[in-house]
Amino acid sequence: MKKTYVLCPLLLLTVTGRAQVSEATREKPNVVFIYADDIGYGDLSCNGSRTIHTPNVERLAESGIRFTNVHAAAATSTPSRYAMLTGEYAWRRQGTGIADGDAGLIIRPERYTMADMFKDAGYDTGVVGKWHLGLGDKQGTQDWNQVITPGVRDLGFDYSFIMAATGDRVPCVFVHNDMVENLDLSDPIQVSYKHNFPGEPTGKDNPELLRMHPSHGHNQSIINGISRIGYMKGGKKALWKDEKIAETLTEKAVGFLESHQDRPFFLYFATQDAHVPRVPDARFVGKSGMGPRGDCLLQFDWSVGQILDALKRLGLDKNTIVILSSDNGPVVDDGYKDEAVELLGNHKPSGIYRGGKYSLFEAGTRVPCVLSWKGRIKQGQVSDALLCQIDWMASLAEVIGVRLPESAAPDSEAHWEAWTGKEKEGRNALVVQNAQNNLALLMGKWKYLRPGRGEAYIRSVNIETGNSSDAQLYDLEKDPSETMNLAEKEVGVKARMEELLEEIVDGRYGLPLY
CATH class of the missing domain: 3.30.1120.10 (Arylsulfatase, C-terminal domain)
Known part of the structure; x- marks a missing residue:
């Protein structure tokens, strides 16, 4: 049972028991997180890169505040997402390392999350995109052919359309509200991270079937001509198309905005770009001159533009806080021969910083970050304040009027004045x-x-x-x-x-x- 505490009553109940939104709640700002994957500080033109042009991120930065010293809490995906959604350093908890595709739910249902916080404030909540925090109760025990429980709904999200883990890990399917999308029960899904299924080809044994070859690891089950981490059988109708992942996720995110425009909402939109395998849509292939990784940076920028355009079209742009960042620093070759290294040229994904994804040096956790709230914060600001994604929870709690339970978000600090540029300093440590x-x-x-x-x-x-x-x-x-x-x-x-x-x-x- 989740412990929650709300400062004031935010919902009114009719005689039918259906919740109605109070005027006080209706005036609260919507909140959208756009969370990139493996995109570094130097990968975006708003941070000074001259080798890539990301105009939609620039548009967002010009409308708000760009940060030069914001950090993910960790240099890899799972722990940084855990910390962001719980307000707790991941190193305080065992089992928060990089998750397999069949990991059990890493954030346990009894844990108070950022989504719970928004629900306590009367918000509708949704998550679209890469999850990578486990599903089900225990590792390897999920039945992918029925409702997966516990799932993201147990963590406070009303709506979800997610990738169970990452693009390079099985199962390569979308999970919609804790159920695999487009599942054909006559072709049940089987997943294993211990052994292959009889007769199923792998990248290691059947390289002739591959359209993209691994550079290291990533040589197990073959999905869409790309070998992955882990073994999978069945679920052919449910498999995603790699070229359409960005389009599908962006459409689902925009659809969430469209269907929730009359109520305050929190949307966590976690893109796949620019994580491996990098398979951009045909519209972006060859456009960057840096191969698939560069093309995926342009694809990410397109997704950002779709969100911003939808907010404006729906009349939501003036009452929506938009925060854009990345889960960790960049990596060029992360397991596939996609010419990312050969075509990198003068581009520096880490900017001036040392290291990258996986690293304790600055490029591991110092990530791009932009915050916009039109009409409420000064446009075109640049802040050097030391801040962390782990602080979004406590900071936004103040904005939406929720007092966090005593045990919640133990490492999150409220720095809203710094996030809006009114204060120049952020964290002490x-x-x-x-x-x-x-x-x-x-x-x-x-x-x-x-x-x-x-x-x-x-x-x-x-x-x-x-x-x-x-x-x-x-x-x-x-x-x-x-x-x-x-x-x-x-x-x-x-x-x-x-x-x-x-x-x-x-x-x-x-x-x-x-």
Whole structure:
């Protein structure tokens, strides 16, 4: 049973028991999150890239505020999404690493989520796109041929149209309101992450069937001529078409806006772009000059434009907060031979920052971020405030008039004044994590990387992880590219940050470790 607390009554009940929206609720702003996948700080032209043009993101930035120092809570997908939706650092919970396609629900139904928060404020809630937070009760126990429970509806979302995990993991189907879309029960779906099904081809054994070949991993079941992670059999009518993923998800997101224009709504729109496998629609193929990855950046920008155009057409643009960001930093070769490396040219997905997806260095978590609320916040702002996606929950709770339960969002901080540009400073301190769950502390101009285990370099993706048995300390004001380790020179700073990080981890600072 979820514990909820609402500041004031937001819904009125008729004699039939149907909820009616009060005038106070109707005036609350709609909220739309546009959450990119693997798009880096340097991948968007609003952040200064001259090798790619993303005009719709630029349009959004010009109408609001662009951030230069916003971070995802983690350098990989599952933990960053967990932290964003729960307001809790993912490293506080076991089982929040990169999820398989058959993972059980990582956010448990009893957990108070951002969607619950919006529902408590009288909002309709929806999620469209990449989920990657598990479904069902336990790993590998889902029956994909019936309603999947527990599902996203148990986490506060009234409507859902999602990819169960990622584009490169089975099952390669859309799940609509906790049921596989277009399922033919005469061709039941079977999924395994342990063994293949008899007679089913794989990328490893049947490369002649592939239209896109893996560069590392990704050599198991073949779907649409592309081999994936994991094994799948059946569900032929339900399989998505990779070229149409962006179009399908965008249409569903726009459809949600259209069907909820008379009530306040929260929409979490999580795109597949630019995660692998990158298979853009024919409209974008070859348009970037950087191969499928660049084309998918243009496709993402198109999706943004469709959302902005729909809000304007429906007369919702002046009462809707739109937030755009990415789940982690960029990666160029992430498992498929799609010429992303060969055609990269002068494009720098990470901008001036070191590392990328999986990394504890800045490019792992410093991500693009734009917030717009027409008529309510000053247009064309740029903010250097230190902020994190984990803070959206507490910050928006203040805007929509919900007091969070005592146990909810333990690491989320309310910084709405900073999110709107009225204050120049954001967080005092922020903890981020990489793929190996090693931690770093950001505070002011300083960044401290705690010693941790794991390889220093992932050769398959050509990314430095930031892992080291030695402490690292960087002055991001003078050295944003993290080239000079000052741990031995600035011993006092290192000691203070080391102590503060340990206080945050063990609960002496902030809230307790569960």
